[in-house]
Amino acid sequence: MNLRDIHTPVMLDRCVELLAPALERDDAVLVDATEGMGGHSEALLERFPHVHLIGLDRDTDALRIAGERLARFGDRVTLVHTVYDGIVEAVASTGRDRVDGILFDLGVSSLQLDEAERGFAYSQDAPLDMRMDQTTGTTAADIVATYGEGDLRRIFERFGEEKLAGRYARAIIAARQEAPLTRSAQLVDVLVAATPAAVQRERSGHPAKRVFQALRIEVNRELAVLDTAIPAAMGLLPVGGRIVVMSYQSLEDRLVKRAFVDATSSTAPAGLPFELPEHAPRFRLLVRGAELASEEERARNPRATPVRLRAAERIREDA
Template identity: 35%
Template sequence: MKFEHISVLRDECISGLAIKSNGIYVDGTLGGAGHALEICKHLSKDGHFIGIDQDKNALAVSQERLKDVNPKVSIVNSNFEALSTILDNLEVQSIDGMLIDLGVSSHQLDEPLRGFSYMHDAPLDMRMNQEDTYTAYNVVNELSEDELFRIIKEYGEEKWAKRIASFIIQHRENIGSVHTTYELVDIIKKAIPHGARKDGPHPAKRTFQAIRIAVNRELEIIEPTLLHIVEKLKSGGRLCVITFHSLEDRIVKHVFKKLEDPCTCLKNFPICICGQTQQVKLITKKPILPSDEEVERNPRSRSAKLRIIEKL
């Protein structure tokens, strides 16, 4: 099975995890095992690596690539939001570190039939987990104009969200359901004035991003999942999170700051009376960005940001 995978900010993540050779480490977005292989190189036979991914293709490839590593390896087909259940099933009470890469994998983008790309004609799908039943087809063909507008505006930060939503509804009413990625691209191009399409990224980029996020609930699971991961970290355990667009990074930054300073008292109070105590310290005051060399080697890393916290 062909599975091209270039790990983003790999060395920075390994350094950020501060790996203990006998520790328990989780990769919540296993992908092609690029980060996982490096983590396992730092673990002894007494260590335990847990890899989680929704994509069964990724799991099959990772299983093969990790077959000869030193530590115990557990590969799980799930979403990282189910961490508690996963750890319970593995009889693991707490972990020494966890990594999450919130971007969609290059493999999924490059597989035409998955429907993630506006560059290939395919059924409207965009599911990271192929066992889920809710797809991009449901988003495009079943949501109201207001709901489509909100998703495209909020998740895609698309200037022309109102017109795109309106044109989708018109297509549904006058022609019928939208079935393929190229049909959707054609609608988007008609909605965005020609002059606005001449420069900048592909006109469908932001809308496709928004629909993908909606299908996979990518943003709504971030905050509760991060809070839960911190609960499972041992004292001194590290959490590394890689984001790829501003919406993700904004949520991660907010959660990390809330964990570092959870006090809800008025700032002019002489003492804290809310009882909320600091849970983590920020290892990265500002996000770590890829080097110019990495961006040149892997252009998809350009928008990546890495934030790291340590549990007190």
């Protein structure tokens, strides 16, 4: 299998450019908090020959593939099986308490999308799994089988921003009374049947798209994990250290934006005539707002279309 044929890292050159000033230090340490199949890591290890990589992923298949891809870098690579809110513990396990650069490439990976049996894609029939770590946890089938109507509606509204959340929740409850919903095609059929024809004509996306997103986020606790992980990651950076985060949907991006706003804002009480050093911002933004992939990249790699990149650099230690 040629990894370059199945995985094109998103905004690769821009990530390298943004992280470069932090990684040009001797013995610099980079954390790829979402290792995936190792595309970003490989490029950064090639560009910066003195960097040590700590790669994190909850997906054991991804870690295996990344390990094969990065084997030529020898002991410059440490891979850790963990969710990225375990970043502090993962770094500590290598005997460190600081790192110089951190990269998050959020959302479902190319590997997970391309392997039909993982159940992430509504366009392919597969078991309703959706676990990024298949060694543990609740599956999407478990949620569909056990959540009440109110809880289903809640996650569809909150994590999928689905306007027909209540209608879909009722349809699932009714359908599962007839037969268990254990496969993605079964769930898709229920959602399509529950979608009014007028809505199907008006919508640009598939009726199942937002529900599948919501189930995936619930299964993997993605937003709760991210809300903890970003501040924890920023706490590992010394002055001059940099963090780059790529999000693929608005719910993720809002959390990242909020964490960056908190870190780049003064904590001085309103009305003070001057700002004490301990109230000064701890980070500065490296890009204005959320940066998009270029039109050329979006045409070449459709998975870059929804990406929103944010980046920051530490400029002051915590008080």
